[in-house]
Amino acid sequence: MSAYILRRILSTIPVVLFVMIFVFSLLYLAPGDPAAILAGDQATQEDIEAIRNQLGLDRSFPVRFVEWAGGVLRGDFGTSIFTREPVTGMILQRVEPTVSLMVVTLAIALVIAIPMGVAAAWKRGSLLDRAIMLFAVLGFSVPVFVVGYVLAWTLALKLGWLPVQGYQPIAEGILPWLRSLILPAATLSGVYIALIARITRATMLEILQQDYIRTARAKGAAGHTVLYVHALRNALVPIVTVVGLGVALMISGAVVIETVFALPGLGRLTVESILRRDYPVIQAIILIFSFVYVIINLLIDLSYTLIDPRIRY
Amino acid sequence: MTAQPPDPDAQFAAAPERPQILAPPPQRSRGMAMLIEHPTLWIGLALLVLVTLMAILAPLIAPHDPAALNPAFRVKPPSAEAWFGTDMLGRDIFSRTVYGARVSLIVGAGVAVCASIFGLAIGVLSGFLRWADNIVMRVMDGLMSIPAILLAIALMTLMRGGSVFNVILAITIAEIPRVARLTRSVVLSVREQPYVEAGTACGTSTLGIIWRHIMPNTLAPLTVQATYICASAMITEAILSFIGAGMPSSVPSWGNIMAEGRALWQVKPSIVFFPAIFLSVTVLAVNLLGDGLRDAVDPRLAKQV
Numbered sequence: 001m002s003a004y005i006l007r008r009i010l011s012t013i014p015v016v017l018f019v020m021i022f023v024f025s026l027l028y029l030a031p032g033d034p035a036a037i038l039a040g041d042q043a044t045q046e047d048i049e050a051i052r053n054q055l056g057l058d059r060s061f062p063v064r065f066v067e068w069a070g071g072v073l074r075g076d077f078g079t080s081i082f083t084r085e086p087v088t089g090m091i092l093q094r095v096e097p098t099v100s101l102m103v104v105t106l107a108i109a110l111v112i113a114i115p116m117g118v119a120a121a122w123k124r125g126s127l128l129d130r131a132i133m134l135f136a137v138l139g140f141s142v143p144v145f146v147v148g149y150v151l152a153w154t155l156a157l158k159l160g161w162l163p164v165q166g167y168q169p170i171a172e173g174i175l176p177w178l179r180s181l182i183l184p185a186a187t188l189s190g191v192y193i194a195l196i197a198r199i200t201r202a203t204m205l206e207i208l209q210q211d212y213i214r215t216a217r218a219k220g221a222a223g224h225t226v227l228y229v230h231a232l233r234n235a236l237v238p239i240v241t242v243v244g245l246g247v248a249l250m251i252s253g254a255v256v257i258e259t260v261f262a263l264p265g266l267g268r269l270t271v272e273s274i275l276r277r278d279y280p281v282i283q284a285i286i287l288i289f290s291f292v293y294v295i296i297n298l299l300i301d302l303s304y305t306l307i308d309p310r311i312r313y
Numbered sequence: 314m315t316a317q318p319p320d321p322d323a324q325f326a327a328a329p330e331r332p333q334i335l336a337p338p339p340q341r342s343r344g345m346a347m348l349i350e351h352p353t354l355w356i357g358l359a360l361l362v363l364v365t366l367m368a369i370l371a372p373l374i375a376p377h378d379p380a381a382l383n384p385a386f387r388v389k390p391p392s393a394e395a396w397f398g399t400d401m402l403g404r405d406i407f408s409r410t411v412y413g414a415r416v417s418l419i420v421g422a423g424v425a426v427c428a429s430i431f432g433l434a435i436g437v438l439s440g441f442l443r444w445a446d447n448i449v450m451r452v453m454d455g456l457m458s459i460p461a462i463l464l465a466i467a468l469m470t471l472m473r474g475g476s477v478f479n480v481i482l483a484i485t486i487a488e489i490p491r492v493a494r495l496t497r498s499v500v501l502s503v504r505e506q507p508y509v510e511a512g513t514a515c516g517t518s519t520l521g522i523i524w525r526h527i528m529p530n531t532l533a534p535l536t537v538q539a540t541y542i543c544a545s546a547m548i549t550e551a552i553l554s555f556i557g558a559g560m561p562s563s564v565p566s567w568g569n570i571m572a573e574g575r576a577l578w579q580v581k582p583s584i585v586f587f588p589a590i591f592l593s594v595t596v597l598a599v600n601l602l603g604d605g606l607r608d609a610v611d612p613r614l615a616k617q618v
Contacts, residue, residue, distance in 0.1 A: 018455025023467070031473045137604065141597035143548045145555060145571070146589040153582055164579065252462035256552050259575075270463075271556045274470060286467055290459045 005302055012298055019290045020072070023283050024065050030279040037081045077284035082276040087284045091266065097167045097258070098265035100177065102250055104185035106243075109192040114239070116193070117200020118227055121208060132197060139194025144253045148187040148260040156183060165262040184261040188253045192246050199242040203235040210234075236307050244300035251289045354605025360598035364591075368414035375408035379565040390583060397587040400573050409565040410588050416477065416566035417547050417595055423481040424488060424546035425539040431485065432492020433535065437523055439493065440500025450497070453490040461487040465549055469558045480559055484546045495538055499531045533610040540603030544596045551592050567592045 035052035036043070043051075052058050059067075071078065077087035120132040156164040162183050168176040207213065208231055216230045258267035266285055273281040304311045367374060391398045397406035439449040456464065461484075468483035469475060503509060509526050517525070553559030554568025555575075562569055567588035574584025 014451045015454045015458050018452060019458055022455065022459070026467050026471055029471055031471075137600055138597065141544065141600045142593045143551055143589075143596070145552070146593055149578060149582070149585050149589065153578075157579060248460040251460040252552075255462060255466075255556065259556060270466065274466060274556065274558045277470065279470065282467065282470060286459060286463045289463055293460060294458045 008298065008301055012294055015294055016291065019287065019294075020069055021065070023287045023290075024068055026286075027068075027279050027283050028061060028064070030277075038079070038084065072287065077287075078280045080278050080281050082273070082278040082281075087280050090269065090281060091284055091288065094264060094266045094269045096169060096265075097263045098254055098267060100167075100170060100181055101184055101188065101254055101257070101263060101265060102247075104178070104181045105188045105192065105250060108185055109189040109196055109246075110243070112189070113193040113196035114200055114232070117197040118204055118232060120197065120201040121204030122227060124205060129201075132201070136194040136198050139190045142190070143256075144187055144191065145256045145260050147190050148184065148257055151183055151187055152261065167261075167263045167265075180263075184257045184263060187260075188250060188257050191249050191253065195242055195246050195249065196239060199238055200235065203238045204231055207231045207234050234308075237304055237311070240300055240303065240307060244297045247293055247296050251293065351605040351609050353601040354609060357598045357601030357603075357605055360594060361602060364414050364595050364598065365418060367411055368418050371411045371415060375405075375411045377405035377408040379404065379409040379412040380563065390581070398581065398583045400570070400584055401577065406570065406584060406587055409570050410567065410591055412565040413567040413570060413588055414591065414595070416560060416564060417550065417592065419477060420481055420484070420550040421543040421547040421595075421599065423477075424484045425543035427481060427485040428488040428492050428542050428546075429535055429539045432489045433496050433531065435489065435493040436496025436531075437500055437527060440497045440504065440527075441519065441523070446497075449493070453493050456486070457490045459487075461545075462549060462552055465553060466556075466558050469553060475553075475558070475560045477560070477564075480550055480553060483553075484549050487549070488542050488546065491542065492535065492538060495534055496531055499534060500527055503527055503530045537603055537607045537610065540599055540606060544599040544603065547592065547596050547599070 035048050035057055039048045039051050057064070068078070075088055077091070079085070080087050080090060083090065116132050116135075120129040123129050152164055156162045163180055166180060168180040170177045204227075213226060213230055216226045221230070254265065255267035255270050257263070258265045259271050262268070266289070269281065270285050272278075273285070397410060400406055400409075435449060435453075439446045459467070464487040465483045468486060469479065472479045472483065503526060504522075506526075509522060512522055512526060550559055550566065551568035551571070554566050555572045557572060560566045560569055562573070570588040571585050574581065578585045
């Protein structure tokens with residue numbers, strides 16, 4: 001058991017190392033000379049050389065990589081070439097809206113998708129099943145920003161039920177915070193719902209054919225007890241796996257949704273940094289999102305034994 | 314008097330006529346049968362043919378030059394003159410949308426083909442060469458741990474300056490791991506089949522095994538996968554252009570038209586909505602085609618998903 005945990009944790013090291021080398025190469029190969037940009041327009045050649053020497057930009061690739069990686073592990077992502085502030089500080093300011101968006105999205109997705117998937121499997125082949133599966137195909141086909149604009153146009157702009165754009169920090173009250181997040185989170189949850197509903201339906205279909213389900217019915221357990229206690233409990237492992245893999249969709253979606261709804265989060269910072277060609281910031285965001293994704297999936301892998309005690313290593 | 318040689322056919326009883334209990338099944342071509350049994354297949358195909366025709370015939374359909382500026386006729390709502398209205402520079406949105414189909418289809422198809430070819434090669438390589446397997450799969454894991462859009466953004470900023478080629482390249486790299494993993498899993502399972510072992514025992518070369526046994530088995534899942542990759546590439550291209558990391562803004566792609574309409578969407582939603590509808594319908598068409606193909610080539614998968 002502990003040997004498995006150790007092995008699984010060690011197995012993420014090559015992945016993390018690959019991502020770090022990849023992301024570092026991005027900055028290393030990026031067009032433009034950061035020293036010249038930092039030095040400004042009036043700098044002489046000597047000034048630029050001095051900055052380059054001070055930042056260590058004149059050293060070789062491996063040396064710079066090790067120094068940079070050491071900084072990253074200490075939480076230092078370097079200096080923005082646009083604002084000239086430390087990247088770490090810029091990122092910390094933007095974390096709250098993104099984390100809030102993802103938490104609310106995940107909550108909406110789970111609450112809607114799992115009952116949808118269960119219902120579709122229960123009433124297999126019915127009109128309800130077809131409608132739910134059609135929704136799932138639409139969820140994969142309609143890009144997030146399209147859903148975002150449609151929802152914002154109808155619910156916020158025309159009906160005035162919710163704020164059109166902008167973010168209210170959680171410190172200013174739960175309710176305004178939630179109101180500012182409902183539209184973007186509902187938008188972002190679309191693909192996620194499609195993904196989770198499909199896997200829930202597929203797994204439930206398989207489980208509902210098992211002998212112990214028939215036994216449970218035979219002994220007179222109520223329909224919903226069989227569905228939610230006997231069947232869904234056993235469908236959790238694939239569902240949780242897909243929830244973890246779907247985090248990548250959520251991260252990708254956040255980049256777009258924060259732009260549509262003007263949320264000052266990491267996704268918005270990504271887009272701003274692309275337009276400013278602020279490579280250290282882009283680099284840091286990609287690295288952080290990838291780490292988060294890898295760690296979430298690591299935790300999910302390790303949680304299998306808790307979810308399903310039959311799984312042993 | 315010579316005896317007649319016995320009739321050679323006489324010793325064989327002729328098979329009796331087959332009793333006409335059941336009418337012979339109607340002989341339909343396999344392609345037709347597939348289309349009739351899987352409605353999503355032909356709905357998707359029909360929509361896709363329409364969009365493709367629109368892309369090919371764009372110069373005939375579009376009433377205006379998609380790049381023609383008309384400063385006197387800026388940000389107009391849809392009218393008889395400009396069906397979808399005009400944008401901030403007075404360009405005709407209908408014409409731009411029609412031309413946008415070209416970018417979307419080229420990127421979708423380009424990525425689907427390139428990712429399939431490279432993914433197939435990498436998957437076969439790593440399924441056959443045990444020493445390469447570990448390294449290749451770790452690299453694929455690494456690529457997959459970067460969310461696809463961020464990976465594409467990273468590659469686009471690196472290549473500086475968007476072009477159709479760069480966009481296809483960036484999205485292809487982000488999509489290759491999915492194909493490589495799929496191919497590898499097929500290779501690993503097929504390689505253990507008795508008929509493949511028999512082939513190896515009879516002296517079939519590795520290339521022969523790959524060509525005759527592995528390829529036919531990968532074809533079906535790979536085709537299905539390729540359609541999904543095509544759909545996701547179209548969305549990724551639109552997102553890249555929308556956030557300013559994709560096509561140069563002079564190219565009329567659906568993502569670019571929406572990016573230009575972003576600042577004005579609250580007052581003039583038509584600029585965003587028309588390309589959005591076209592993009593959604595096209596992606597839906599490709600996804601329906603994929604679902605139909607999946608059900609047609611592998612009924613087991615149809616039950617699962």
